[in-house]
Amino acid sequence: MATTLPDTSLSLLERVADPGVLRTLPADRLPHLADEIRRFLVAKVCARGGHLGPNLGMVELTLALHRVFESPRDALVFDIGHQAYVHKLLTGRQKGFDTLRQPGGLSGYPSRAESVHDLVENSHASTALSYADGLAEARALAGESDRSVVAVIGDGALGGGMAFEALNNLGAAPERPVIVVVNDNGRSYAPTTGALAKHLSVLKYGGGAEACRNVFTDLGFTYFGPVDGHNTREVESVLCRARAMKRPVVVHVMTVKGKGHRPSETDPSDCLHAVGAIAPDTGRPVAKASGPSWTSEFGHALAEAAAAHPKVVAVTAGMLLPTGLGPMKERFPERVFDVGIAEQHAVTSAAGLATGGPHPLVAIYATFLNRAFDQVVMDVALHRLPVTFVLDRAGITGPDGPSHHGMWDLGLLSMVPGLRLAAPRDTTRLRLLLDEAVAWSEGPTVLRIPKSSAGTPIEAVASMDGVDVLYRGKGRPLDVLLVPVGPLAQPALEAAHVLQTEHGIGCTVADPRWVLPVNPALESLAARHRLVVSVEDGVVTGGVGTALAQWCQDRGVTTPVHALGLPRAFLAHGSRPELLTQAGLDAPGLVRAVLNATAHRDAGPAVPLPAQGSAR
Incomplete structure (x- = not known):
């Protein structure tokens, strides 16, 4: 009808x-x-x-x-x-x-x-x-x-x-x-x-x-x-x-x-x-920005790095401005290559560039690197080529939903031989790690940055063989070593303070900076604590926590490692803070996880605990 x-x-x-x-x-x-x-x-x-x-x-x-x-x-x-x-x-x-x-x-x-x-x-x-x-x-x-x-x-x-x-x-x-x-x-x-x-x-x-x-x-x-x-x-x-x-x-x-x-x-x-929310008649944002974004800070840092390192060139897959390459394009237009929406080609083209002498930097959304995983493994890593990948929108991205959350990179890239991956906790570390990455000539490097406003710098209280110690609690022996990945250092610091002051649990917060492969300095740090808790905004399966646990086990370190991260599930759309809270990756969630883990530890022999996080 x-x-x-x-x-x-x-x-x-x-x-x-x-x-x-x-x-x-x-x-x-x-x-x-x-x-x-x-x-x-x-x-x-x-x-x-x-x-x-x-x-x-x-x-x-x-x-x-x-x-x-x-x-x-x-x-x-x-x-x-x-x-x-x-x-x-x-x-x-x-x-x-x-x-x-x-x-x-x-x-x-x-x-x-x-x-x-x-x-x-x-x-x-x-x-x-x-x-x-x-x-x-x-x-x-x-x-x-x-x-x-x-x-x-x-x-x-x-x-x-x-x-x-x-x-x-x-x-x-x-x-x-x-x-x-x-x-x-x-x-x-x-x-x-x-x-x-x-x-x-x-x-x-x-x-x-x-x-x-x-x-x-x-x-x-x-x-x-x-x-x-x-x-x-x-x-x-x-x-x-x-x-x-x-x-x-x-x-x-x-x-x-x-x-x-x-x-x-x-x-x-x-x-x-x-x-985001904009004025219909002008197209301008209606809310005042809370500060510069990680992407914009990276863009300016890259332009400076390109000036200091003449061999640095940049490759993008149809997303020059969204990945922060605008400033470098303005200063060095002949050194920026846009290959269109073709991630596999972008990675192998970068491999060709590296073979010819330049140091290519591939700026790409973390979720889109999934599409070129084979090229990362076989065309870059197998040849030990110095290609730097900067993964924008790494971790929880927010309103774009399951296809755009950049939550798979840590689990995938942890398997790649010879690849080094850094996760800066703030934009000061972003600049330092970017300089280290483009100066590295022995294989591929990766930097991952989130989709959010850049926070205030977090200074280390000590440094140990490349690991930054951000917080040292009181008590001997210390109870918990918190190992956050990148910007999750901030909630880890907040959780450590609450655990120390309200629950009498002494914590150390250590930022490895280069999170893959595992920094050997974490071995001795882990051995001096009763529990290690890793915190990452990637899928918990096969990520940094898994690598750290395997590293400790292989070296006879008996301290249990409890990995916190995103569940192995397709997460719905929502704001980054909301979804991190749901996954237990905010400060209150970390406090709960540590209290739960220490309760299990004190009740008997250490046993592996399930990863935190809930799918929506």
């Missing part, structure tokens, strides 16, 4: 509660609906934060997708998922935007738990075409020839290695009816780079491109385009033609990032790609 449009006093957007209603809407009402959607997005995202620019550019295209295809019967896969806000609005989640990216609220990415319309929720780039390939194969095996598979991919993500691999497979299978919609706005976080971006520009501005030979037709696709992505009728018409082809098709759609919101459209640095 056809869905009818309710005759109520609600706004047009409120009346379009599902895609079925949208398909009954007269075409002449679509421009008005698009305007309502843009006003809604600006109001909600500016108030609570989220991805603004990408979604403002997706309005008419998403309307056309849901009018031509019948989700969820037809599969719509968005790459990257941060461009799916309009899709969420049109699939019954308008009220959820009041809780966008808030704890327990609407996710900022597609979420299978939220809606049957969300098939894929991984927000890492360049994956949609491979998902679509597999979905189309599955439907062919099931004999379902009347269900479409549509992958919407941005021009930035299209340059990733997986996207090329999927195009290679899809184009060679003319019987596989996958529609690839290229949302081409000329930007990812910044203007898209590379030969493919130049080729898309030729197609956009060359005129009569639909009939010409291009990279997509050479790979076996039928090509439609370029199409005005802000003309819903035109997009609908082309999508209908693409669906009727029953074969691999590329629909090249031109859009404007930030469409309809002047601050977003004219933002030269893409600061309005993803925002």
Whole structure:
């Protein structure tokens, strides 16, 4: 039965509660609906934060997708998922935007738990075409020839290695009816780079491109385009033609990032790609910053290090400004290389640079280094190449959720032979450790920094073979050695003070600075205490605590090691302080963990205790 449009006093957007209603809407009402959607997005995202620019550019295209295809019967896969806000609005989640990216609220990415319309929720780039390939194969095996598979991919993500691999497979299978919609706005976080971006520009501005030979037709696709992505009728018409082809098709759609919101459209640095709470009319933050961020402090430190070390060059995978490379780019533009959203290529390209003489620094989000783990192991570490990785957004990142928490790096990188990993506790140590890293020539080095404001410096009260002692309690023998990783030194210090003053438990807080491999100085420190507690904002399995426990065991140190960290689970979105508290990694949580561990110790022989942390 056809869905009818309710005759109520609600706004047009409120009346379009599902895609079925949208398909009954007269075409002449679509421009008005698009305007309502843009006003809604600006109001909600500016108030609570989220991805603004990408979604403002997706309005008419998403309307056309849901009018031509019948989700969820037809599969719509968005790459990257941060461009799916309009899709969420049109699939019954308008009220959820009041809780966008808030704890327990609407996710900022597609979420299978939220809606049957969300098939894929991984927000890492360049994956949609491979998902679509597999979905189309599955439907062919099931004999379902009347269900479409549509992958919407941005021009930035299209340059990733997986996207090329999927195009290679899809184009060679003319019987596989996958529609690839290229949302081409000329930007990812910044203007898209590379030969493919130049080729898309030729197609956009060359005129009569639909009939010409291009990279997509050479790979076996039928090509439609370029199409005005802000003309819903035109997009609908082309999508209908693409669906009727029953074969691999590329629909090249031109859009404007930030469409309809002047601050977003004219933002030269893409600061309005993803925002916190901002003033809608200016795009400026409404809250005063609590201090410089770790990323900005790293950026200035790197520019200084590059001046002091002429061999230092920097590599980024399509995220020059978000990873702090702006200052170095301004001072040494010829020494900064943006390879686009292609993490595997970025790492092995850095290996090539190191082989040729420079010292490359790869600036990358911690969560995205997962994608290039093989390259770190086989292309860098196996060759003992001096490549420095700076992992931004390490640990809990906050509102972006499970795909963006940088919680896997410590467990993964702890296995890599010859790799040294540092976790600065403050920005003073960041500068010192960065200088040490770029001066190291015997293998790869890693620095991990969080997504947060940089706190005040924490000075050591003593130093022992590279380990900084930050706190020395009273009592002999001392009870607990706390070994925090990076910025968790602050809650560890607070916990040590409470344990000493309120519970009479003498603590030492020791910052190894270089946390992997284990500093041998920790062996003697551990032997002088009754209990060792490691604290890290990475998954506790296989991380720094595991390495420290193994080190002590191998050397006959009988002091038990209790590892605290994040649970082996996919953590939901929420603020960094909230999620650290839930995992027991704030000062009160550390106090509870130590009291629990010492109670078990005093009750009998030392036994391994479960790691702290709770999944949401």
